[in-house]
Amino acid sequence: MDLKALIREIPDFPKPGILFRDITTLLQSPEGLSFVIEQLVHRFDGQGIDYVAGIESRGFLFGTPLACRLSAGFVPVRKPGKLPAEVHSMSYDLEYGTDALEIHQDALRPQSRVLIVDDLLATGGTAQAAAKLVQKTQAQLVGFAFIIELEDLGGRQKLDSHPVMSLIQY
Numbered sequence: 001m002d003l004k005a006l007i008r009e010i011p012d013f014p015k016p017g018i019l020f021r022d023i024t025t026l027l028q029s030p031e032g033l034s035f036v037i038e039q040l041v042h043r044f045d046g047q048g049i050d051y052v053a054g055i056e057s058r059g060f061l062f063g064t065p066l067a068c069r070l071s072a073g074f075v076p077v078r079k080p081g082k083l084p085a086e087v088h089s090m091s092y093d094l095e096y097g098t099d100a101l102e103i104h105q106d107a108l109r110p111q112s113r114v115l116i117v118d119d120l121l122a123t124g125g126t127a128q129a130a131a132k133l134v135q136k137t138q139a140q141l142v143g144f145a146f147i148i149e150l151e152d153l154g155g156r157q158k159l160d161s162h163p164v165m166s167l168i169q170y
């Protein structure tokens with residue numbers, strides 16, 4: 001399937017100079033949505049994934065259906081101030097700013113196997129922060145899965161201690 005045809009490109013969003021890769025047009029397509037989830041299932045089925053950790057917000061959209069198909073739990077990694085119980089926090093740099101992420105301290109069983117999922121890998125700062133949060137819980141990070149990877153931004157190099165897979169590369 002030509003997945004690139006389902007990704008809309010918006011120049012200068014959310015800031016001048018950023019070419020935004022919009023996955024809403026992929027989500028809108030019944031065939032496209034089910035194809036990307038099945039590709040991820042094919043890659044990770046049988047690997048004993050206990051939890052999919054999805055990164056707010058677009059990581060939730062792909063992480064939750066994937067967790068369901070893998071018979072794994074879903075754990076949200078959220079922007080600050082959104083999770084109600086005790087959290088671990090980690091700040092990071094973004095292609096267009098700075099932010100922080102949080103995870104519930106009791107979200108992941110120690111030694112459980114965790115896959116981090118997001119829609120897009122750019123500089124890798126977000127995924128790297130999510131990985132540090134998973135590691136703070138004593139769970140075992142199995143790897144990262146992304147729908148889109150922006151190769152020129154070199155995010156993969158920040159995550160190279162664990163397997164990184166992406167379905168679409170630019």
Ligand SMILES: O=P(O)(O)OC[C@H]1O[C@H](OP(=O)(O)OP(=O)(O)O)[C@H](O)[C@@H]1O
Binds near residue numbers: 055058059118119121
């Ligand atoms: O690899 P990086 O340079 O860290 O950038 C990638 C992150 O940026 C986007 O999220 P954003 O923070 O815009 O939040 P959203 O998903 O809520 O729109 C995207 O969904 C990734 O999470």
Ligand SMILES: Nc1ncnc2[nH]cnc12
Binds near residue numbers: 019020021022
């Ligand atoms: N170019 C981009 N398009 C969509 N989401 C992004 N997150 C970081 N960079 C992005």
